[in-house]
Amino acid sequence: MRDIWSTPDSFTFLGAPRSDADSESLIGLGARAAFFGAPVDTQGFTQRPGTTLGPKACREASVQYAGAATLEHGIDVRDYWGLVDCGDVALAGASAEQLHERILATAAAILAAGAIPIMCGGDHSIPIPGVRALASKTGARIGYLHIDAHLDTAESLAGWTETMASPVARVVEVPGVSPENVVVFGARGLGNPPALVERARQLGVRVIPMSEIIDRGVDAAIEDALDTIWSDTDVVYVSLDNDALDPSCAPGTTAPEPGGLTAREILRVALAVGSRGVAMMDIAELSPNFDPSAITARLDCHWIVYLLSAYARAIENGTAAAPMRPRSSDTPIEPTQRPEPASQRVTGPA
Numbered sequence: 520m521r522d523i524w525s526t527p528d529s530f531t532f533l534g535a536p537r538s539d540a541d542s543e544s545l546i547g548l549g550a551r552a553a554f555f556g557a558p559v560d561t562q563g564f565t566q567r568p569g570t571t572l573g574p575k576a577c578r579e580a581s582v583q584y585a586g587a588a589t590l591e592h593g594i595d596v597r598d599y600w601g602l603v604d605c606g607d608v609a610l611a612g613a614s615a616e617q618l619h620e621r622i623l624a625t626a627a628a629i630l631a632a633g634a635i636p637i638m639c640g641g642d643h644s645i646p647i648p649g650v651r652a653l654a655s656k657t658g659a660r661i662g663y664l665h666i667d668a669h670l671d672t673a674e675s676l677a678g679w680t681e682t683m684a685s686p687v688a689r690v691v692e693v694p695g696v697s698p699e700n701v702v703v704f705g706a707r708g709l710g711n712p713p714a715l716v717e718r719a720r721q722l723g724v725r726v727i728p729m730s731e732i733i734d735r736g737v738d739a740a741i742e743d744a745l746d747t748i749w750s751d752t753d754v755v756y757v758s759l760d761n762d763a764l765d766p767s768c769a770p771g772t773t774a775p776e777p778g779g780l781t782a783r784e785i786l787r788v789a790l791a792v793g794s795r796g797v798a799m800m801d802i803a804e805l806s807p808n809f810d811p812s813a814i815t816a817r818l819d820c821h822w823i824v825y826l827l828s829a830y831a832r833a834i835e836n837g838t839a840a841a842p843m844r845p846r847s848s849d850t851p852i853e854p855t856q857r858p859e860p861a862s863q864r865v866t867g868p869a
């Protein structure tokens with residue numbers, strides 16, 4: 520039942536039909552992708568609150584794009600993917616822990632219906648239940664792409680281990696995730712203390728810092744990242760923290776860091792990611808109080824639409840596998856075979 524205190528009853532993402540977040544409803548509607556809001560805030564950066572308003576802002580920004588297609592693809596992603604909006608994982612008075620449990624259940628229901636969960640935070644704790652849901656419903660080998668200015672390798676904040684600063688530290692613990700298939704893409708700036716840099720090294724995850732992306736060019740850098748996450752894995756999860764983007768194109772975020780990816784570059788990344796496919800994706804740290812012209816929310820909408828368009832085109836071209844189909848709603852999903860990647864994995868700097 521919808522919580523009237525915490526779930527806005529207004530726009531849906533791209534004007535998509537509403538659906539309950541249960542597998543039967545999703546299958547009945549033919550959904551192959553499902554947007555849902557995850558307005559959780561683990562209070563990791565109390566100076567700039569506001570990400571609980573992210574899903575509402577993303578939906579509002581998306582309205583002008585309902586029925587629209589990218590110039591490059593000409594695909595209405597709402598129609599192609601049977602897109603639905605499952606509302607928000609929200610409950611007045613709930614703790615972050617309770618909201619994480621709801622995220623896990625919602626994502627699991629969407630995956631069990633054979634659809635791609637598109638989760639809009641909320642802060643960057645959301646991949647923690649998100650990746651757990653993907654692992655529990657697929658039993659697959661999972662690659663994880665973490666697009667972020669920050670390494671997010673903190674073990675805990677105030678004793679709480681599932682925080683906005685901890686997703687990389689937690690994701691590598693999930694069954695099916697190997698640190699060799701985890702990439703942090705776009706790290707830079709003054710928000711990465713030496714201890715967290717050292718922790719990333721200890722965990723064995725691949726870090727492709729912003730400086731490397733600039734040196735090599737975004738196309739080469741993201742192909743390298745994708746080769747890494749797709750190396751001997753079945754499915755991938757892609758998480759976008761808005762602070763990966765330069766604040767000039769994405770001011771509406773909790774912890775902005777100068778020198779990030781441009782709007783042009785993140786759309787190149789969307790095309791590259793989509794061309795190989797995703798099993799689940801999230802958008803985190805959208806904070807509309809710092810986004811007065813809503814350009815951050817609009818860029819997030821473009822990220823989703825470009826990625827889903829590129830994925831649709833790749834499926835139609837036979838170069839990427841469709842999302843996994845469930846065997847039944849209460850058994851693990853059978854991973855589908857994916858085509859071999861076009862390029863061999865390139866080993867980056869140590």
Ligand SMILES: [Mn+2]
Nearest residue numbers: 643667671760
């Ligand atoms: Mn982050």
